[in-house]
Amino acid sequence: MKARKIRTDWGALSLAHDGSVVFCAQQNSTLSCIRFDSAEQFMEAIKSRRLLVKKWAVAVPRRSCILKSLALPASDLSEAARMIEFELPSLVPVPLEEVVYGCTVLSKQPNMLNVLVCILKLNTLNQHLKPYRDIGVEPHLVIFDSLAIQSWFNSTSSTSRAAPGPLIGVLVNTSRSVVLTSVKGNFHKGNELTLSGTDTAILPREIVQEISNQLEELPDILKNKAVIVIAGTENHTSQIRNLFHSKSRDATVANETAVVSSPEITCYTNGKCEPDADTHVLEAVVAAGLLDLAKSSNVPFFNLLPQEYLGRFRRKTLLFNCLFAALALLMSISFFWLCLWAMNRRIESKSNRIASQIAPIESIAGNVDKKRQRVRAIQNQLANRGLITQIFQELYEYTPNNISISELRILPERSGASIEIKGQADLLSSAFEYTDAMREAALLKQIQIVNAQQIPRLGGSVVEFQARCVIRDH
Amino acid sequence: MWNFRHVVSSGTTNPMVTAAKNSREKLLGAVVVVIVAGLLTFTLVVNPQLKERALRLERMNQLELKLTKMKGDLLAKERIDDIYSQIEPLIAANGTEQQEISLFTRELSNLYSRLNVKILSVKILPISNEEFYRRLAVKVEMSGHIRSILDFILSVETYRNPIRIERLDLRAQEIVDNIRASFLITKVVAKTETQAD
Numbered sequence: 001m002k003a004r005k006i007r008t009d010w011g012a013l014s015l016a017h018d019g020s021v022v023f024c025a026q027q028n029s030t031l032s033c034i035r036f037d038s039a040e041q042f043m044e045a046i047k048s049r050r051l052l053v054k055k056w057a058v059a060v061p062r063r064s065c066i067l068k069s070l071a072l073p074a075s076d077l078s079e080a081a082r083m084i085e086f087e088l089p090s091l092v093p094v095p096l097e098e099v100v101y102g103c104t105v106l107s108k109q110p111n112m113l114n115v116l117v118c119i120l121k122l123n124t125l126n127q128h129l130k131p132y133r134d135i136g137v138e139p140h141l142v143i144f145d146s147l148a149i150q151s152w153f154n155s156t157s158s159t160s161r162a163a164p165g166p167l168i169g170v171l172v173n174t175s176r177s178v179v180l181t182s183v184k185g186n187f188h189k190g191n192e193l194t195l196s197g198t199d200t201a202i203l204p205r206e207i208v209q210e211i212s213n214q215l216e217e218l219p220d221i222l223k224n225k226a227v228i229v230i231a232g233t234e235n236h237t238s239q240i241r242n243l244f245h246s247k248s249r250d251a252t253v254a255n256e257t258a259v260v261s262s263p264e265i266t267c268y269t270n271g272k273c274e275p276d277a278d279t280h281v282l283e284a285v286v287a288a289g290l291l292d293l294a295k296s297s298n299v300p301f302f303n304l305l306p307q308e309y310l311g312r313f314r315r316k317t318l319l320f321n322c323l324f325a326a327l328a329l330l331m332s333i334s335f336f337w338l339c340l341w342a343m344n345r346r347i348e349s350k351s352n353r354i355a356s357q358i359a360p361i362e363s364i365a366g367n368v369d370k371k372r373q374r375v376r377a378i379q380n381q382l383a384n385r386g387l388i389t390q391i392f393q394e395l396y397e398y399t400p401n402n403i404s405i406s407e408l409r410i411l412p413e414r415s416g417a418s419i420e421i422k423g424q425a426d427l428l429s430s431a432f433e434y435t436d437a438m439r440e441a442a443l444l445k446q447i448q449i450v451n452a453q454q455i456p457r458l459g460g461s462v463v464e465f466q467a468r469c470v471i472r473d474h
Numbered sequence: 475m476w477n478f479r480h481v482v483s484s485g486t487t488n489p490m491v492t493a494a495k496n497s498r499e500k501l502l503g504a505v506v507v508v509i510v511a512g513l514l515t516f517t518l519v520v521n522p523q524l525k526e527r528a529l530r531l532e533r534m535n536q537l538e539l540k541l542t543k544m545k546g547d548l549l550a551k552e553r554i555d556d557i558y559s560q561i562e563p564l565i566a567a568n569g570t571e572q573q574e575i576s577l578f579t580r581e582l583s584n585l586y587s588r589l590n591v592k593i594l595s596v597k598i599l600p601i602s603n604e605e606f607y608r609r610l611a612v613k614v615e616m617s618g619h620i621r622s623i624l625d626f627i628l629s630v631e632t633y634r635n636p637i638r639i640e641r642l643d644l645r646a647q648e649i650v651d652n653i654r655a656s657f658l659i660t661k662v663v664a665k666t667e668t669q670a671d
Contacts, residue, residue: 344523344530347531354534354538355537357541361544362544364551365545369543369544370605371555371557372550373607374607374662377662388627388631389631392624407646408644409642
């Protein structure tokens, strides 16, 4: 039965000496490590897309790096990194174009930064990366292995430790090879990281002696704060722990010890890897440590890959993303255009359908419309016929004798008429009484005096007035 | 923390500042390209379809309106035919525009010639051409005794053909009961089939 399908952003890879490949990834905050028996098996898993990993993290051996300590007048690490560029020629006798370097803070003083510089030849880096590239893995993060192991010890023991302090990690596996990480103080504050190598077989007593030696190197103030973290198979870890405790009883200083379980490894083909799984514990620990570092925000500072390579990768990613976005946009626009086109087609077809309904009745309906318009025109023409005659009749009948009309304007409308009258009266009161006089009239009962003024004339005066009447709904 | 970097040669200007400037310029360039591409796409691809859609929608709405109106016309066909058959003699066409004007003025002349009025002017106004009929208009100014003017109004309002006084102005004159009158008189006549087309 093969392992389940894994899809992840970061995958860590470690190649063992026996040709097997250990892969670790974190899914749903659970670490899972898979051992592939061979590179071919791993490549098959990649090819069959059972492993879908966006970015790869790999480790290079610590012994390949050259470590130098520098004191620089820098305020932060980035400033120090720029200064190191000028210091490099004095540190290594290699052309600058052929090396990569890294730095870390050892200690801070006012206006001074003590940094540890790690220098690696580009050729060496490429040699270490070649086996990974051969199996189709292009790393995005390259870190030396001791840093990864130290990171794993730090992260696994962080919950069990009461307070941060110096850490000595011991990793033992079934082949009795031992990895001993020793720092003078915390790794971030410490000096050089010591890795004893995987092939060295050291007996538990010798291991305890080595731990004691490491403790002796610590300053007095840190000796009792140091924590010994032991990982590996249960037999060995308990043996070492008991031995260390019995030795500590004789000593004046008692150190805290913690036992942590190493990452569980499953085999790609058979599931649980028994009984030889612990032979690859070191690779699993390195891979797990790589994952811890990969997820940290300080990834760019750990990375040993040349900036130009990372830039190329970023450009490639950017190009891919741009192309993808452009394609998606193009498809969206095309889809939108097609929607509009389809909508237009639908409108056009509906219009054609209406036009086909209109065609057979157009002639008849047109004829009806023609007649209707003519009928309406004649009706308008004949509307209110006799109205003017009737208006004259009422004016003749109801206008008092002391009123004379000098001007009359009639504007017949469809449902009435508008009338304006100018006239004279002998008195102002007579002019206004004109309205009362017309009250009995059928059409002109709404007549209103809009203006009246007395004008002096020879031998007296005359009142000139204006009246207006609107006849509606006749 | 370890900070591994590939060695680069340092220049005279601050490379970080230059990089920041380049990044801003690239971003600005990308924004400009996106905006220009968006505008071009809208102008060349989307907008023509939107315009086409607006045109087609307008045409469809007009057709729908026309169809509804025609259906309404068909429903009222019998009633309109009945009414039209009654008024058809009143609106019947009698030839060209000139012939119609000539006939109209002759009809008016017949109406006022028998009255004791003085014709001051007869002015033919522009013809209003509707889709299926035309409206002829004549402005007549006359003076005379009020009784004669009223006779003319009465004869117009009772005339057999559909002529109508659209506007009437009366003004008293120095002589008692003498007035000056101005009429705007219209007549509606049908267009023949060829004229309607």
